Amino acid sequence: xxxxxxxxxxxxxxxxxxxxxxxxxxxxxxxxxxxxxxxxxxxxxxxxxxxxxxxxxxxxxxxxxxxxxxxxxxxxxxxxxxxxxxxxxxxxxxxxxxxxxxxxxxxxxxxxxxxxxxxxxxxxxxxxxxxxxxxxxxxxxxxxxxxxxxxxxxxxxxxxxxxxxxxxxxxxxxxxxxxxxxxxxxxxxxxxxxxxxxxxxxxxxxxxxxxxxxxxxxxxxxxxxxxxxxxxxxxxxxxxxxxxxxxxxxxxxxxxxxxxxxxxxxxxxxxxxxxxxxxxxxxxxxxxxxxxxxxxxxxxxxxxxxx
Numbered sequence: 001x002x003x004x005x006x007x008x009x010x011x012x013x014x015x016x017x018x019x020x021x022x023x024x025x026x027x028x029x030x031x032x033x034x035x036x037x038x039x040x041x042x043x044x045x046x047x048x049x050x051x052x053x054x055x056x057x058x059x060x061x062x063x064x065x066x067x068x069x070x071x072x073x074x075x076x077x078x079x080x081x082x083x084x085x086x087x088x089x090x091x092x093x094x095x096x097x098x099x100x101x102x103x104x105x106x107x108x109x110x111x112x113x114x115x116x117x118x119x120x121x122x123x124x125x126x127x128x129x130x131x132x133x134x135x136x137x138x139x140x141x142x143x144x145x146x147x148x149x150x151x152x153x154x155x156x157x158x159x160x161x162x163x164x165x166x167x168x169x170x171x172x173x174x175x176x177x178x179x180x181x182x183x184x185x186x187x188x189x190x191x192x193x194x195x196x197x198x199x200x201x202x203x204x205x206x207x208x209x210x211x212x213x214x215x216x217x218x219x220x221x222x223x224x225x226x227x228x229x230x231x232x233x234x235x236x237x238x239x240x241x242x243x244x245x246x247x248x249x250x251x252x253x254x255x256x257x258x259x260x261x262x263x264x265x266x267x268x269x270x271x272x273x274x275x276x277x278x279x280x281x282x283x284x285x286x287x288x289x290x291x292x293x294x295x296x297x298x299x300x301x302x303x304x305x306x307x
Contacts, residue, residue: 001089001100001101001102002026002027002028002099002100002101002102003020003025003026003027003101003102003103003303004016004020004025004027004028004101004102004103004104004105004296004299004303005027005028005029005030005090005092005099005101005103005104005105006020006027006028006029006030006104006105006107007030007032007080007083007092007104007105007106007107007108008030008031008032008037008106008107008108008109008241008275008277009029009031009032009035009036009037009061009065009075009107010036010037010038010039010061010107010109010275010276010285010288011037011039011061011064011275011285011286011288011289011292012107012109012274012275012276012277012288012289012291012292012295013029013037013105013107013274013275013292014029014061014064014065014067014068014289014292015064015274015288015289015290015291015292015293015296016105016107016274016292016293016295016296016299017029017068017073017292017296018064018067018068018071018073018296019292019293019296019297019300020073020105020296020299020300021068021071021072021073022071023296023300024072025299025300025303026072026073026074027068027073027074028073028074028075028076028099028101029068029073029074029075029076030076030077030078030079030080030092030094031075031076031077031078032077032078032079032080032108033079035061035077036057036058036061036062036065037061037109038057038109038111038112038276039057039058039060039061039285040057040058040061044056044057044138045057045060045134045285046137047133047134047284047285047286048060048285048286049286057125060285078094078095078097079094079095080092080093080094080244081093081094081095081244082244082245082246083104083106083244083245083248083271084248085248085268085270085271088102088270088306089101089102089270090102090103090104090270090271092104102270102303102306103270103271103272103299103302103303104270104271104272105264105272105273105274105292105295105296105299106242106245106249106257106266106271106272106273106274106277106278107273107274107275107277107288107291107292107295108240108241108242108244108275108277109240109241109275109276109277109288110238110239110240110241110256110276110277110280110283111238111239111241112130112131112234112237112238112239113130113234113236113237113238113239114130114234114236115147115200115234115236117200117201117202117203118202119203120203123203123205123211126205126209126210126211127203127205127210127211127212127230127231127232128203128211128231128232128234129231129232129233129234130233130234130235130238131233131283132146132155132156132157132159132160132233132235133159133284134284134285135231135233136156136159136160136162136163136164136233137163138231139160139163139164139230139231140163140164141163141164141165142164142165142229142230142231143164143165143166143167143168143227143228143229143230144160144164144166144167144168144229144230144231144232144233145167145168145169145170145195145200145214145227145229145231145232145233146160146167146168146169146170146232146233146235147170147171147200147232147233147234147235147236148169148170148171148234148235148236148237149169149171149172149173149175149176149177149178150176150177150178150235150236150237151178151179151182152235152237153169153171153176153178153235153236154169154176154178154182154183154185154186155182156233156235157169157186157189157192157233157235158185158186158189158192160233161189161191161192164191165191166191166193167189167191167192167193168192168193168194168195168227168229169186169192169193169194169195170195170198170199170200170216170227171194171195171196171197171198172197172198172199172219173196173197174196174197175196176194195216195227197218197219197220198216198217198218198219198225199216199217199219200214200215200216200232201214201215201216201217201224202214202215203232204226210230211229211230211231211232212228212229212230213226213227213228213229214226214227214229214232237254238276238280238283239255240254240255240256240257240276240277240278240280241277242255242256242257242277243255245257248268248271249266249267249268249271249273250266250267252280254280256277256278256279256280257273257277257278258278259273259278263294263298264278264291264294264295264298265298269302270299270302272295272298272299273295274288274291274292274294274295275287275288275291275292276288278291279291
């Protein structure tokens with residue numbers, strides 16, 4: 001019987017592992033099919049405290065893993081397929097293998113939605129991203145594009161005007177889905193140029209493999225075009241990695257795990273959620289790490305109270 005099983009190895013998972021390991025709970029961390037989470041697909045990270053020169057995303061994750069391991073956390077590269085509450089403990093299913101634990105911390109993150117174009121995954125971090133807050137500062141005085149029409153797309157486009165020379169806001173419809181105030185703010189910005197009724201059909205790259213342009217298709221008259229730019233920010237939403245829980249915990253309509261107010265506790269006693277799997281607002285490495293800390297402290301207290 002484990003004291004703590006942590007599912008996920010992004011910032012939330014490793015922070016939870018560091019704290020529970022230092023509390024002598026010897027947590028078991030299950031890494032799944034993408035160890036390190038989204039930061040393993042990111043090159044330079046400049047906004048994580050403690051790294052004034054920036055740090056490579058995979059390097060940051062490796063340092064967190066080393067720190068957790070130093071204090072006694074164990075890592076197994078298993079994919080969790082189901083979690084069940086059985087009496088006073090949990091059963092974590094990894095295929096045919098079943099692990100038992102007093103508590104479980106879900107830190108499986110969320111995956112950004114992409115367009116599904118050829119070569120898209122390989123371009124992430126090379127002129128294709130889903131986080132303006134993370135990567136906007138890398139694209140000063142150059143043209144960029146935001147794909148989407150909701151609040152997130154408008155917010156990201158407006159944020160990017162602080163850095164980019166021009167922001168193309170590419171949307172499949174002829175009006176934005178965003179709230180009125182967000183849409184008006186974006187469209188009133190002289191740096192933002194809306195590209196209506198348009199879909200991106202292909203990413204074009206330069207000799208270094210970096211995005212340099214996109215081809216487009218007008219969905220009304222089917223005319224084709226090309227926009228030269230240095231980065232594409234895809235803002236069409238995220239998919240929280242919570243499907244494997246199969247209704248065990250309460251989620252919102254989009255699948256994000258619902259945390260109890262001021263806590264990482266879920267509606268299931270002994271089950272905690274941390275990071276992007278429960279956060280559709282901030283989605284930052286530092287907020288995920290903070291959530292992992294909170295979940296670890298709450299799991300530790302939960303175990304102590306039961307003992």
